[in-house]
Amino acid sequence: MPMLMRLAQGVALLGRMPSQSFVFSRAMPDLGKPGELTILAGTATELQPLLPSLPAEAATGTIAAFAETGTAHAPVLVLSGPNWTAVAAAIETITAATERPSNIPRDVIQTERWRLPQTPLVFSGKSLRFSDLGVATREFSGRRFRTALQVAIPSDFYADAYGEAAILLDAGYTEAVRPGSRIDIYVNGNIATTVALEASAGGILRHLPINVTLRHFRPGANLIELEAVLLTEADKMCSPGMAASSEPRFALFDTSEFAMPDFARIARRPDLAATSGSAYPYRGSADPVALFIDRTDADTLSAAGTFIAKLAVAGGRPMQIESIADPLVADGRQALFIGAMPQLPTMVLTQAGIDTVSQASWGSAKDVAQGRNTQTALDEWQTRLKGGGWRSAIVDFESWLKENFDISLNSLRLIPEAETPFVPPEAATLLVAQSANPAENATWTVVAAPSPALLREGVAAIADTSRWSDVSGHIAVYDPVDDKVSATPARRFSLVETQPPSFWNYRLIAANWLSTNILFYAVLLVSLAVVLGLATAVLLGKLGRRT
Known part of the structure; x- marks a missing residue:
């Protein structure tokens, strides 16, 4: 599986199309479709039934070349050899051209x-x-x-x-x-x-x-x-005909x-915007990125290939991937967990802040429209309840603060509000969540859907550049009816140092942190004023002539 993920990354980096997706299959797909490239990867013995015109060199050595098929104007890229070691070498001929050191910043x-x-x-x-x-x-x-x-x-x-x-x-x-x-x-x-x-x-x-x-x-x-x-x-004064x-x-x-x-x-953890925009922290990981896939069916592999390829394009280089069978092996490492929600370990969902009850219930509605109607009804009832009494006053006051001063009630807390378990909307068909690992020294990202088929379709949808840029915050979900990605910001996050210690950088960090945590800023300002007043009083008490 890591070999296939590396192939997906190499092809994506060479293509760099704004909407790339990958589909893995054991059967020969329909050939000649516009905008598609068919790649056959496997040993010569495995590929011979699929491609009778397989070059004879594949039986004796590594081959990475286009081969003609029975369909006009539909050549396929063949990566083959007598064994899988040779196949890996053929794949490496594709990805080698996209390699670049992780410690050299891009211009x-x-x-x-x-x-x-x-x-x-x-x-x-x-x-x-x-x-x-x-x-x-x-x-x-x-x-x-x-x-x-x-x-x-x-x-x-x-x-x-x-x-x-x-x-x-x-x-x-x-x-x-x-x-x-x-x-x-x-x-x-x-x-x-x-x-x-x-x-x-x-x-x-x-x-x-x-x-x-x-x-x-x-x-x-x-x-x-x-x-x-x-x-x-x-x-x-413009009139028709003028x-x-x-x-x-x-x-x-x-x-x-x-x-x-x-x-x-x-850096912040979690921060899906940094992951979708620059593949952080996976791009610069010293160790191979741990990939957990419970079932290696075609749909799940396709979703994993598309998502990892998109990360490679965002980061500008392919990542080393290592498949794991136990999430405990990922502790202390950057990790990806991709699969249908019922297949993912409960411990991983809890760590990512996802309600574990939804592991079985998400997507159980008869269809997406039913879930959407339910959500619409809930929103209408919530609006009704906010329509009167003290609740309305609080909501109106919070809206006024946000519109006029860009201040939310959350920014007026000394301690950030605790994260509540996230329940995926029934209308959504894909969820991307990020959190720290249990040891809080690495990042875990979860990509889940109600079923493998929806997982493949959802990842292919958000891989489009117009939607990929909306993946941000702590959790992002994709709604196919609205064709929209909605993000939930992280209420609590940790700061991860990425630069050498610098007073100038620390000053800028403090300025942004205090601008976000206004109450801390106010308390600090009042405290400094009190200290200044006391110091002034003591100093004046020791100066001048006593009468």
Whole structure:
């Protein structure tokens, strides 16, 4: 099995497609389908019945080559040999080209298959010109201008509670653009800031600083979108049949810059965003990653291959995998547990914070729609109960704090609220959970579904780049009806040091931690004020002339 996982990683790293999935089968699949590559891996004796045109060299030595089949324009990749040692050598010819040292940091995240240029990886304070990020100078004559750029940050990014980046904007707009027009900045689909264009006579903006909160940044590639909403009198009077003006009203210059400040670097456990964005902590694991699969059926193997291949692409290199039969063997090691929920050990589910009752009940509804209707009814009843009395007041107050000051009641606790066992929604068909191991010195990630078939389908769905970036927090679930990944943030997490000891880094870590734990900050501030007052009183008592 580790050999097959290594093959999946090698193929994924060579392809780097935005939506890659793997299907393992003992039978020859239908050939010639668009967007599919068929690979035959096995000994010559095993592959001969499937491929009569198997090259004769496979019976005597290692072979890694394409072979023709009876179907037109449908060659298959053959990895074979007289024994499995030779097959492993054939697989290694595929993966060897993707190897790279784990201790050498990457300069870019390779996104060339869906976005150019390559996404630069920023480890500390740095300014990047728009021209280097693929944004060229453009003039625009319409109502809504939009462009985008990508910047990646490392897995130990820890500045989401206080930090701000900046866009130094070089742009221009004519007098036709009326007050009320604006420039919106989005980060990963979330509105980050808005700047109004108020000059009625137009203007040239030279390195206009636009602060962008780091709240929506996540490890890995981040999509930053700039949208200019331009209002003009001509647009108000626009009638059917009237020709649009071709006179430019807005220009964006490629001398604009994106400036990332220095930020704290320390990893969190659990943190699925770091895993999906940079394959942390599996990418840099010194020991082989422990993989637990209770049943090696085709669907479970397919799900495992797809998930591990996606991690390899996120990390930029293949990982060493070692299959285990007992979860106790994984203690002290980075581990993956993949399978249908009833097949996974109860101890692992408990450690991951999953309600063990759901091990048998999840997916037992007649169909997904029934579970969805139940969830909808529960949500409606919860809304009704919140509709009156003191509960409504508390909910309204919490919403007001969140909207106006970005403060939640959880941030006003001295001790974080305990994690409650997570019950997967009936409408969900896939769950990804992460936690520390029992010794709290390694990370365990659980990938589960009600059945092996749903496991394969669910992992293939979240492997799409558009959904993979939503896998974050402590637990993430996929709902096929809404085609959406929902994440549950970790209430409690531990910090894992990743950088050499540094006063500057510790200061930034403390700033972010205190910004998250406001009550601690308030207590510390009051305590320092009391100490300062007492010290001042003692000092004044010893100075001056006594009368």
